[in-house]
């Protein structure tokens with residue numbers, strides 16, 4: 001198995017490069033997915049979206065970023081200053097951390113943890129702490145309700161997410177993300193090389209739905225519900241702090257899409273059994289393939305957003321506890337049985 | 343609630359600053375406290391400056407009280423100091439989504455006082471315009487209702503249609519929102535050439551587009567889950583509060599002025615009033631969609647039957663309504679509009695009282711809100727169709 | 736609606752529609768790059784035909800929010816032959832478009848066809864005070880006033896316009912007859928001629944301009960010419 005390209009000497013150089021790469025991937029991923037959302041959403045709504053910034057609006061998000069920078073940073077008088085100021089950071093940091101374990105191509109990961117998948121899921125779950133902190137500290141009832149809804153939602157949906165991932169872990173026999181990709185590479189279904197997503201269609205569905213809910217993406221955007229809670233926990237935020245929340249949302253899309261890619265769609269291989277060339281060419285190709293898969297998944301998230309109204313809080317809780325979680329458990333049983341059988 | 347609201351640590355807690363929050367258990371359950379929440383006057387769900395004060399128990403609304411008047415512009419008083427031509431321009435504006443229907447109501451009232459016979463062609467065109475205005479209005483609410491439930495696409499679709507309709511209405515009236523097309527005794531001027539063709543074409547397009555809305559929202563399971571059984575309004579409650587229009591029709595009462603007290607040439611047309619029976623948000627929405635189809639039917643009938651002739655009659659330079667009083671009812675897009683005109687024979691009315699459908703609709707809202715979830719409030723407010731300007735006037 | 740079928744089919748239908756929309760071209764207009772085509776009746780901005788205005792103040796009086804500002808003064812015009820005439824001179828004519836509600840009453844009441852609607856709309860300002868436009872600017876907008884559109888089938892043009900056109904025709908014929916007579920007699924045509932520029936009127940009508948518009952333009956041209964004449968005469972003395 002390949003080792004990370006960042007396994008360099010001396011250590012400080014490796015660490016520096018890793019930190020830089022994680023930040024860069026985080027930003028680029030968020031911006032690209034953000035642009036994708038702008039454009040796909042616009043076209044689905046019979047309009048063009050941003051068109052002015054550079055060419056077809058590709059400069060829109062960087063321009064927005066600059067605009068956010070210039071905005072006044074307002075902290076409400078009644079707010080809990082420290083918690084309020086920290087919340088956006090708490091929302092962003094897990095995203096950067098999770099990037100560290102995600103494989104974007106052969107050897108293109110910052111570090112390969114033995115329990116990579118659980119590290120990723122656990123760390124991405126921290127994001128909601130930011131939501132909760134923001135909701136609590138804003139001294140705004142709408143924010144508070146948004147924060148609480150967000151927390152409740154996370155608790156219910158973390159479970160199906162983990163259950164869906166657990167089935168894959170059983171299948172692959174490893175918790176390491178690059179390990180899963182390699183295991184998937186050698187996977188065959190009745191002799192035909194196959195991505196996990198096809199036999200594990202239930203798991204894929206579960207994972208995707210739970211990921212949407214984790215991200216508070218429509219149709220699970222009750223915590224933000226702009227028509228009732230204004231912007232949920234982000235109501236009182238302005239300028240860069242607000243931008244951080246937006247960044248963390250888009251980065252969250254990248255991360256969960258990347259996880260789904262690794263778990264269900266064969267990671268950086270175009271198809272299990274189809275290899276990549278050795279060396280740098282393979283790395284670039286692998287990176288492109290991974291990113292393409294991520295974008296497709298993100299586009300589907302946007303597509304859902306363009307089409308569906310949001311579910312009510314009690315409905316989405318019921319969906320999780322009485323449909324998704326039993327389904328997730330059943331899925332594990334099925335996978336385990338099948339694994340022992342074959 | 344405690345007398346002073348401590349603002350320490352962000353959120354208002356029971357107990358006050360420094361005191362630990364105590365958890366009390368009574369009757370085997372956690373004792374909770376009601377939270378008072380101001381929805382509006384600036385809030386995305388109220389489309390306008392309406393304020394709803396609600397008391398929440400968790401996510402359940404215990405009490406709701408709409409507070410109106412943030413948009414009061416004294417239309418009725420202003421009308422006493424304006425002549426009839428100016429009033430027509432004014433009533434365009436309080437309910438900006440039913441501009442034509444409102445100016446028509448005023449013109450009808452003055453005409454009735456003056457005992458004027460309006461030329462046939464003008465009456466047909468008035469029907470045509472009213473129905474297009476009705477569609478414009480309903481499109482707005484179809485879009486915004488979707489938006490309130492979190493579906494962001496319908497509003498773009500419905501505004502696409504609104505744009506198209508407004509464009510050809512503009513070619514006749516010169517305005518996109520405030521048409522100011524009616525005059526006492528007829529219309530400002532006749533339709534420009536090509537208007538009827540555009541209207542025919544748009545009617546056909548609109549029919550297919552209306553099906554798109556059904557496809558996008560009605561069948562959607564999430565949409566159904568959000569709206570079915572939510573904010574169900576009983577017919578007798580609706581009648582008691584004077585609720586009219588689509589909100590009333592959704593409860594199964596088919597009262598429609600176009601049928602019960604036809605004005606213009608509605609008695610010569612085949613007016614269909616779509617009715618549903620459940621009275622919930624879903625039915626109110628379906629009624630809206632069906633009403634668009636019904637209006638398109640009427641528009642097509644007008645295309646067929648539009649007679650030739652003048653659209654105006656010779657009027658004196660200053661219109662003066664003779665002494666007396668009259669009350670005219672019209673079926674506005676949101677419900678029944680009433681125009682009570684008292685004249686002392688001068689060129690301005692002595693009193694001009696308007697009954698607006700939105701006012702009655704909003705009055706009824708607490709009935710629906712109390713006991714529902716906060717999220718359902720959005721579905722209810724979005725489907726009890728009202729325009730804040732029309733409420734406050 | 737059809738009976739409910741498979742659960743989730745409603746969701747898929749919606750997804751299908753948004754996908755279809757994505758593949759079809761967008762309908763939005765790229766505004767600053769593509770200008771909208773507005774119909775001639777659009778109430779965009781009010782243009783003033785200064786030459787026609789007799790300072791009768793009707794528009795300012797009838798405006799529901801009194802946003803038309805008119806100043807005028809009396810001017811004595813010496814006329815050859817010793818008698819003097821006074822006439823109103825328009826010193827200021829301004830419309831505050833920040834107040835105007837675009838109701839069109841001023842245009843409608845003006846008895847001398849001095850106000851017109853133009854579909855021009857790009858006159859936004861950063862300062863609300865700059866929205867009060869003076870007569871020079873209002874005059875410039877006159878160039879953007881389109882002719883009124885022809886009417887839909889079955890329409891009867893209003894009687895007064897019909898009558899006006901008939902009268903104009905009659906006047907024109909008389910004038911032509913008179914001119915002919917004068918030419919034959921070798922004398923000068925009489926001073927009080929028809930109040931429109933016949934030549935221009937005939938030409939415009941021949942070009943297909945609706946008569947009302949043609950008449951207005953011809954009238955404007957005539958008044959302009961007359962004013963010029965008056966001024967020249969005034970300068971001579």
Ligand code: SF4
Pocket residue numbers: 781797798799800801802803830834835836837838839840841842
């Ligand atoms: S359009 Fe109406 S408001 Fe505007 S200047 Fe004319 S009369 Fe006044």
Ligand code: SF4
Pocket residue numbers: 787788789790791792793794795805844845846847848849850
């Ligand atoms: S009504 Fe016409 S003629 Fe009279 S002042 Fe106004 S613009 Fe001039």
